[in-house]
Structure formats: C-alpha cells, structure tokens
Amino acid sequence: MSEFPPIRKAVFPVAGLGTRFLPATKSIPKEMLPIVDKPLIQYAVEEAVEAGIDTIIFVTSPKKRAILDHFDSDVKLQSSLLAQGKHDLYERIAEIVPAHVSTDYVIQKEALGLGHAVWCARQQVGDEPFAVLLADDLIRAPQSGCMKQMVDEYYATGAGVIGVQQIPASMTDQYGIVAVEKNSDGRDYIRAIVEKPAPEVAPSNLGVVGRYILPGEIFRLLELVRAGVGGEIQLTDAIAIQLATWPLMAHAFDGVRYDCGSRKGFIRATLSYALEHDELREDLLAFFKNANEVN
Ligand code: G1P
Helix, strand or coil, rough: CCCCCCCCEEEEEECCCCCHCCCCCHHHCCCEEEEECCCHHHHHHHHHHHHCCCCCEEEHHHHHHHHHHHHCCCHHHHHHHHHHCCHHCCCCCCCCCCCCCCCEEEEECCCCCCCHHHHHHHHHHCCCCEEEECEEEEECCCCCCCHHHHHHHHHHHHHHEEEEECHHHHHHHHHHEEEEEEECCCCEEEEEEEEEHHHHCCCCCCCEEEEEEEEEEEEEHHHCCCHHHHHHHHHHHHHHHHHCCCEEEECCCEEEEECCHHHHHHHHHHHHHHHCCCHHHHHHHHHHCCCCCCC
C-alpha cells in the first residue's frame, strides 16, 4: 500500500457547448458522440475506473441530461434484452459503470472556463487529491490506461501528475505548455506551466493533455486566479501557483492521444478504433482498397 492518500474521485468537465460539431451537437452533448459504438465520455470513465477511481463527478450544464442518463442503469432495457436472449447486448449496457462506482453531478451555471468548471466540483471532492479527465482527449494506451499510469506515478512519489506529450512547436498556442527538470529519480518535475503561449515565448514544446492529478488545495487557488487566456478562468493558472507548494510531475504517457474536440481528431480516432475492432477491420480495409469503385 502507498503512504499517500488514495485517488478515488475524478472530475469530468462536460459543460462545453461543442460548437465545432454543430449541427450534430445542437441537441446531443459532444461527449455522447460515439467512437465506433461507445460515447466519447464512456472511454474516459472506463479509463478512470481502471485507475481505481470509484467516484465520478460530472460538471455539466442543464442541457446535458443525456450524459447522466447514459450512466444510470436502465432496468427496463436490461430485462427486455435478457428476455429476448440478447446476452451480448445486455453485457454491453449492464456494467457501463461497475456497481462499486458512484456517479454524481454538479451544474456549471456559466461557461467561465476549465478552471471554473473544476472549481464547481469543490464540495464533491473536498480536500483530498483527485483526478481530472477531459473526455475530448481520447487516449489509447497499449497496456495500462493513461490515468492508471499517472496514478502509479502519484503513489510512487506523492507528487501531482499532469499528462503531457510532445507537440509541434508551431502549436504551443493551443495547449498548456510545461517546462520540466529531471529529478535524481529520473522523473520530470514541472518548473513552469503557461496556458497557450505563442511559439516565440513557449518554454518548451511539451503540451498538456487533459489528464491531471491535483491536490484538493487547488480549489482555493482557483478562487484567487483572475480570467486569463480567452477571458476564462484557467486551470493552468492555478496550477502555476500550486507549483510553489506542491511538486507536480509531467508524465509523458505511453499511448496515442486523439483530439476529439476537433473533427479531424474525431475522425482519426473513429478510423483507428474501427481498425482495431475484430468485426470491422477487414471490411474497413477492403473499403479503403476499393474506395474509388462504386459500392
Ligand atoms: C485545455 C487546457 C490546456 C490543455 C488542453 C488539452 O484547453 O486549458 O492547458 O492543453 O485542454 O486538451 P482547451 O483545449 O480546453 O482549450
């Protein structure tokens, strides 16, 4: 057992408008758009559960009822599938979240930024260290999921952890960017973090992806920060203050990240997951081979 408090709670900010996917997201939350046959949000929730999280907290808007419904059990549908002998379909919905995992939600009344969204969950989280997952960043890992890798790093060191990846130098203005320094234990500790700097002033090209393990103290710091980049309360700005009192590591995860907040990333993820799918791979490859022929 680790000497550090367990990471049991995860916050999922899901109140965003998803305008890049209009008209699809006019009435459907973008997090409910499927990659093959599973909504985007379910991948992130499964990643959290694999990492040992047992309390899922959605920060949502009143228009996003569909997300809560998805994670609620639907006894009627379950018994009807069982009565029809459709056991495989039953399995797919029976344990969308395992019985030991609870879901909770809090409403973000105004879209004031990611920092504000996380702050909205302060009562549900309390003082303990917790995880934040941005479902737009879909990460496929060859073995342990990204959050499991990060939780392991936390248990080994007690430090906070932020998922990072190398990004093209020209794209620093689309990410939180960290400057790191290697410790004697070989781990990269964050020395500075800045939200969406221009390439000329970026401290590195290590971009933050939407995975964080943070101390409960971050909520107090979120109250102090003013609106930053884009006029929004930025999580990055509170983390920058947190660095003075709590060590934070940058974890270059093992895996591939798809930016499903963009159409390009979403389609890449769809194709990539379909190509991994036993029932779809052959057909998809044949389709691409003959793509110029009439089907
Ligand atoms: C947010 C964070 C940013 C991070 C990014 C990862 O930005 O503010 O630091 O790099 O998520 O996806 P957003 O993409 O919501 O503008």
